[in-house]
Amino acid sequence: MKKLIVVALTLFVGITAFSQELDLGVKAGVNFANISEANNLSNKTGFQAGVFAGVKFGDKIGIQADVLYSQQGAEFDYGKFDLNYVNVPIVLKYYLVQGLNVQAGPQFGFILDDNIYVDSLGTNSINANAEKSDVSGVVGAGYDFPFGVRLDARYNFGLTDVSKDDNFKGKNNVFSVALGYSFL
Numbered sequence: 001m002k003k004l005i006v007v008a009l010t011l012f013v014g015i016t017a018f019s020q021e022l023d024l025g026v027k028a029g030v031n032f033a034n035i036s037e038a039n040n041l042s043n044k045t046g047f048q049a050g051v052f053a054g055v056k057f058g059d060k061i062g063i064q065a066d067v068l069y070s071q072q073g074a075e076f077d078y079g080k081f082d083l084n085y086v087n088v089p090i091v092l093k094y095y096l097v098q099g100l101n102v103q104a105g106p107q108f109g110f111i112l113d114d115n116i117y118v119d120s121l122g123t124n125s126i127n128a129n130a131e132k133s134d135v136s137g138v139v140g141a142g143y144d145f146p147f148g149v150r151l152d153a154r155y156n157f158g159l160t161d162v163s164k165d166d167n168f169k170g171k172n173n174v175f176s177v178a179l180g181y182s183f184l
Contacts, residue, residue, distance in 0.1 A: 021055070021056040021062075021184075022053075022054070022055055022056075022184050023052065023053065023054035023055070023056070023062075023064065023150075023182045023184060024051075024052070024053050024054075024182065024183050024184050025051065025052055025148065025150065025180050025181050025182035025183050025184075026049075026050070026051055026052075026180060026181055027048075027049070027050060027051070027052055027066065027068075027150065027152070027178045027179065027180030027181075028047065028048065028049040028050075028178060028179065028180075029047065029048050029049075029152070029176055029177050029178025029179060030045065030046070030047055030048075030176065030177055030178075031045065031046045031047060031048050031070060031071060031072060031174050031175070031176045032044075032045055032174070032175045032176070033045075033046060033071070033072040033073055033074065033083075033172065033173070033174045033175075034074050034173050034174075035073070035074045035081065035162055035170035035171065035172060035173070036158065036170050036171045036172075036173050037169055037170040037171065040076055040077065041074035041075065041076050041081070041170075042074065042075050042076070043074070043075070044071075044072070044073045044074050044075045044080060044081070044082075046070070046071025046072060046073070047071055048068045048069060048070040048071070048087075048176055048178060049068065049069055050066055050067045050068035050069055051066070051067055052064055052065065052066040052067075052150075052180060052182075053065055054093070054182075056093075056095075059095065060094060060095050061092070061093070061094060061095070062092075062093040062095065062101070063090070063091070063092055063093065064090075064091050064093055064103075065088065065089070065090045065091075066087070066088065066089050067086065067087075067088055068086070068087045068088075068089070069084070069085075069086060069112075070084070070085045070086075070087045070109070070174070070176075071083075071084055072084070072085060072172055072174055079116065079117045080116075080117050081115075081116050081117075082113065082114065082115045082116075082117065083111065083113075083114050083130055083162065083172070084111070084112045084113040084114075085109040085110060085111055085112060085134065086109070086110045086112060087107055087108070087109045087110075087134075087136075087156075088107065088108045088109075088110075089105060089106070089107035089108075089136075089138045089154070089156070090105045090106060090107070090108075091103040091104060091105035091138055091140070091154075092104055092105050093142070099142075099143045099144035099145060099146075100141070100142075100143050101141065101142050101143070101144070102139075102140070102141050103138065103139065103140045103141065103142060103152070103154065104137075104138065104139050104140075105137075105138050106135065106136070106137060106138065107135070107136040107137070107138045107156055108133065108134075108135060109133060109134035109135070109136065109172075110132065110133055110134075111130050111131065111132050111133070111134070114129070114130035129163055129164050129165050130162055130163055130164070131160065131161060131162060131163065131164055133160070134158065134160055134162065134172055135158075135159045135160045136156040136157060136158050136159055136160075136171075136172060136174075137156070137157050137159060138154055138155070138156050139154065139155055139157075140152055140153055140154030140155060141153055144182075148181050148182040148183065148184075149179070149180070149181060149182075150179070150180035150181065150182060151177075151178070151179055151180075152176075152177070152178045152180070153175075153176070153177050154175070154176050154178075155173075155174070155175050155176075156172065156173070156174040156175075156176070157171070157173055158170075158171025158172035158173060159171065
């Protein structure tokens with residue numbers, strides 16, 4: 001255990017020493033989610049909120065990891081499919097000019113809650129039998145404003161099926177817009 005702590009501290013100090021800029025902050029935003037390959041489903045609007053940490057190497061390259069609570073799923077005629085995740089996207093950021101950047105990387109999601117509400121009031125729910133984890137790809141763009149303000153727009157395309165049920169296959173597709181603030 002002591003070796004692991006020493007290795008982690010060495011990596012953190014090394015990355016910090018070679019980086020120009022360290023970002024730590026909070027972010028929140030809106031999700032527009034759906035499930036691909038499923039019939040008669042429409043977008044579900046939800047929110048996301050969490051923290052981020054990033055490191056910028058030179059003027060052009062950075063990396064950022066987030067830990068986000070994320071409401072996802074889809075809606076159908078008489079109900080909705082609710083999926084609540086803790087998502088951990090890790091994106092490489094390439095800065096085009098000033099604060100404008102493009103982003104790409106993987107995202108790892110861990111299910112917190114999965115329900116299907118089968119009435120228009122959202123009171124009758126059944127377990128959705130969702131997979132415990134979700135892997136997605138992330139692409140997007142962002143702008144790092146002066147004074148710590150961050151704006152991101154991302155599209156997450158699912159790589160793994162949402163449900164364990166063989167009769168219901170589909171992958172998460174989420175477009176999100178988030179506003180953040182960096183303390184450093």
